[in-house]
Amino acid sequence: MPYRRPRGTQDILPAEAAKWQAVEATFREICERFGYGEIRTPMFEQTELFVRSVGESTDIVAKEMYTFTDRGGRSMTLRPEGTAPVVRAYLENGLYAQGGVQKFYYLSAIFRYERRQEGRYRQHHQAGIEALGSLQPSLDVEVITLGLTYLSAVGLDEVELLLNSIGCPRCRPVHREALRAYLRDRLDHLCPDCQRRFEVNPLRILDCKVPTCQTATQDAPVMLDYLCSECAEHFTAVRKGLTDLEVAYTLQPRLVRGLDYYTKTAFEIAHPALGAQNVLLGGGRYDGLVEQCGGPPTPGIGFGSGLERVLLALEKTGRTVSLSPRPRLYIAAVSPPERVQAQQLAWQLRREGLRVELDHEGRSLKGQMRQANRLGAALVLLLKEDELAAGQVTLRDMRRGEQELVPLEGLPERTIRQLGHSHRW
Ligand SMILES: [Zn+2]
Ligand SMILES: [Zn+2]
Structure with missing residues (x-):
């Protein structure tokens, strides 16, 4: 690399x-x-x-x-x-x-x-x-x-x-002078950074995390008194x-x-x-x-x-913060004509505000279902030649493990309703 x-x-x-x-x-x-x-x-x-x-x-x-x-x-x-x-x-x-x-x-x-x-x-x-x-x-x-x-x-x-x-x-200048007067005898106990700060910015010496500096400035005059x-x-x-x-x-x-x-x-x-x-x-x-x-x-x-x-x-502290991610919909299709329709449908649903995934790696139907599972898709649309010819697709609810034949007509509204949210940008 x-x-x-x-x-x-x-x-x-x-x-x-x-x-x-x-x-x-x-x-x-x-x-x-x-x-x-x-x-x-x-x-x-x-x-x-x-x-x-x-x-x-x-x-x-x-x-x-x-x-x-x-x-x-x-x-x-x-x-x-x-x-x-x-x-x-x-x-x-x-x-x-x-x-x-x-x-x-x-x-x-x-x-x-x-x-x-x-x-x-x-x-x-x-x-x-x-x-x-x-x-x-x-x-x-x-x-x-x-x-x-x-x-x-x-x-x-x-x-x-x-x-x-x-x-x-x-x-502040009054305090700075009091602080310098206090530190002058203790310069040897300060770290190199603080020795430099003594001239330019002695206030920062109070903030030094080096233990010897903290000990040396234990009773140093503080701003609150000035x-x-x-x-x-x-x-x-x-x-x-x-x-x-x-x-x-x-x-x-x-x-x-x-x-x-x-x-x-x-x-x-x-x-x-x-x-x-x-x-x-x-x-x-x-x-x-x-x-x-x-x-x-x-x-x-x-x-x-x-x-x-x-x-x-x-x-x-073991806390988690997250925006609750919107549920996904996966479109599965195998042969080339259905894949074209899958891409058309994906674009349409994405424009409607849905979070949609589909296969770009030539996976089998089984492979696509596995990917849908891995992505945690809530719904899967299965595009099959004979069902599409009748204007229908299989809609599988992954959470319930149920599926049904639904008409292509009105699909965005149906899936939005089923996912229990609607997002339009
Ligand atoms: Zn003041
Ligand atoms: Zn220091």
Whole structure:
């Protein structure tokens, strides 16, 4: 085999894709319930958009982007995260001029040059939402509850909501200095990544999973103790809003987000079954991002949730998700003239909305009946020369094991009725 898929990518085959479709359909349905509309942006954008919004010092921009020069000499980057493209589209299409809160959801492929580990891919897929245009804590609560509703709807109820506030550009620098002062004496105990973070982004050291880093930062000053009055009030209101809805959460003062543009509320929803990579969904506010991308000051909040991670959690907890597949009808025919009629009938019934299969391998009648069985067909139509001449076919109900002669006339209506559904597209 001379060709292989690129490292860190996967082929999603039909059996697996059925689960993806079920999770995606659930996500769309929940988003529509909460009043979010779908947005689709290009798979690649100007590199500068991500460098400026995500932040030059972040791991994403520093080492994980798929960046290329196009034939026109422009630097382009495959989407490494979902929010910046939505903000760019919101500005470019003048949606901010409509005022009010604008709510979007997306299902997108995300590209990052990740180190290989379980549940991480270089092309992964994200379900995400963004709500732009309000600072109200009630919007934070709505976004968080949408995430919980989605996970619960796919069958993941035993999740934990982790909550923090990471402040704003006014109060964060004070905390950053306190954190640096604390860490300066402990630099020797930090991993190489954290030693680099010390200068550019010390907040992320709190989030490091290396045990020596966790020990070294055990009593480090946390952002919650440094919030300005505006951030503190906002956070209190978000917590009250969740409590009013009886949504349980755990304060997680060490929770930070990997991207520079986050402000105030930061949250994650984790699942205990997943071990180290246990975060199913993460998000937060980004009140400065729209302005940073060249727009008017506009607050925003959203989340992203990896589909691979959600599917892995479903697998580990033994849950199954599926859209109930429509029953199939199989048309069996042996000699060439009947095969022509079988193909005509199949096309007619497929246009009527039925899921129809027929033989393309020259099987015998017995072979075709075996295939119908293997496919789990609910009904089989048997086309025989003498019966067709009389305008009739044999209709076999595979579930009941009964068969009868029925007229060709009115066959679509009869089979639709018998399959107990009707689908017209
Ligand atoms: Zn603040
Ligand atoms: Zn570290």
